[in-house]
Amino acid sequence: MKLVTYHKEGGYGLGAVVDDYILDIKEATGACCMLSLLDMGDEGMKKAREAVAKAEKKIKTGDTKGLLRLSEAKLAAPIPRTRKNxxxxxxxxxxxxxxxxxxxxxxxxxxxxxxxxxxxxxxxxxxxxxxxxxxxxxxxxxxxxxxxxxxxxxxxxxxxxxxxxxxxxxxxxxxxxxxxxxxxxxxxxxxxxxxxxxxxxxxxxxxxxxxxxxxxxxxxxxxxxxxxxxxxxxxxxxxxxxxxxxxxxxxxxxxxxxxxxxxxxxxxxxxxxxxxxxxxxxxxxxxxxxxxxx
Missing domain, CATH: 3.90.850.10 (Fumarylacetoacetase-like, C-terminal domain)
Structure with a gap:
């Protein structure tokens, strides 16, 4: 997967790149940010992959509702602030x-x-x-x-x-x-x-x-x-x-x-x-x- 942090109104979004789109994975994973997702370990990654797989199927049918075009997103650093140096x-x-x-x-x-x-x-x-x-x-x-x-x-x-x-x-x-x-x-x-x-x-x-x-x-x-x-x-x-x-x-x-x-x-x-x-x-x-x- 290609995981991203992107700017959205009120803060950051957590997403995964699916074809030419970004799928927001906060709801699917329960993670609030990239560090939160990493803290979840394998379980978090499994949930993210499942969400990506569903999105891939939707895109193949022409359904892109709820997806953000990658070209229109403003990406932040994947981890905007690390916990340590x-x-x-x-x-x-x-x-x-x-x-x-x-x-x-x-x-x-x-x-x-x-x-x-x-x-x-x-x-x-x-x-x-x-x-x-x-x-x-x-x-x-x-x-x-x-x-x-x-x-x-x-x-x-x-x-x-x-x-x-x-x-x-x-x-x-x-x-x-x-x-x-x-x-x-x-x-x-x-x-x-x-x-x-x-x-x-x-x-x-x-x-x-x-x-x-x-x-x-x-x-x-x-x-x-x-x-x-x-x-x-x-x-x-x-x-x-x-x-x-x-x-x-x-x-x-x-x-x-x-x-x-x-x-x-x-x-x-x-x-x-x-x-x-x-x-x-x-x-x-x-x-x-x-x-x-x-």
Whole structure:
């Protein structure tokens, strides 16, 4: 399934994509939001699938009553506000490590940092180039969301804990990032985490370590590779971080960015007016315009 959160009068709707439509699944599942649905576990997903199956049959007969056209919906981030900081990986593609200009070896262990929940913005919402930022950059990433709580999770069991996958854009302020050696300030400005457009369940993704991933700026390809190039794969990420730390339902993980970031690209960094298109095979594409702070 492709699960979505979308704007509606009075708040957010919770839906599933069915053909070219969005089916509201709040009533069918009893969930009030994406986190509520994930908290329900397998039972919630079962109810959602049953509702989708019924909607598919209706659409085949030409009955689209009660459905919202996907093209007319304003999608929000699948999880508009996470319960905890987003966990991100740095230096997780070999070519990206090399383009940094340092002579460092590849990291022997995953490098983690976080972004606060206030960075989250929608898949088509603007990225704000604010007055604290000097050098703005893009980083397309594959993200996954935890669907089953766990601690000391083995690599063999890691995928059992994933609810779904999203496209993630780790917007970065390079000057702030280098001033603050743990990267937090440079990664944590408001609107610095566009994500979505859907939360895609594992059955529709297949092997997440074999997905094409790309980023364009103003239509020009900047990043273009495959998740098979990750240094640390998803089972390693989950196993490493859950070693003594409880992973909870709704936790969001971004797996790192490939080479081609603006700081090392001939076409350079982002500027106001630029349009960033970030995509991962089977997961859709984000489209975010850079605007100045009002």
């Amino acid at each position: 987003i966990v991100c990986l740095g230096l997780n593609y070999a070519e990206h490590v090399k383009e940094g200009g340092s002579e460092r070896d590849l990291p022997p262990h995953p490098v983690f940092f976080t972004k606060p929940t206030t960075t989250i913005t929608g898949p088509y919402d603007p990225v704000v180039y604010n007055k604290a930022v000097e050098k703005l950059d893009y980083e397309v990433e594959l993200a996954f969301v935890i669907g089953k709580k766990g601690k000391y999770i083995s690599k063999e069991d890691a995928y059992k804990h994933i609810a779904g996958y999203m496209v993630f854009q780790d917007i970065s302020a390079r000057t702030l990032q280098r001033q603050h050696l743990q990267w937090y300030r440079g990664k944590s400005q408001d609107t610095f985490a566009p994500m979505g457009p859907y939360l895609v369940t594992p059955d529709e993704v297949g092997d997440p370590m074999k997905l094409n991933i790309w980023c364009k700026v103003n239509g020009a390809m900047r990043q273009n590779t495959n998740t098979s190039d990750l240094i640390f794969d998803i089972p390693t990420i989950i196993s490493t971080l859950s070693d003594g730390i409880t992973l909870e339902v709704g936790d969001v993980f971004a797996t790192g960015t490939p080479s081609g970031v603006g700081a090392a690209h001939p076409l350079g960094l982002l500027k106001v007016g630029d349009v960033i298109e970030s995509g991962v095979e089977k997961l859709g594409e984000l489209k975010n315009k850079v605007i100045s702070e009002k």
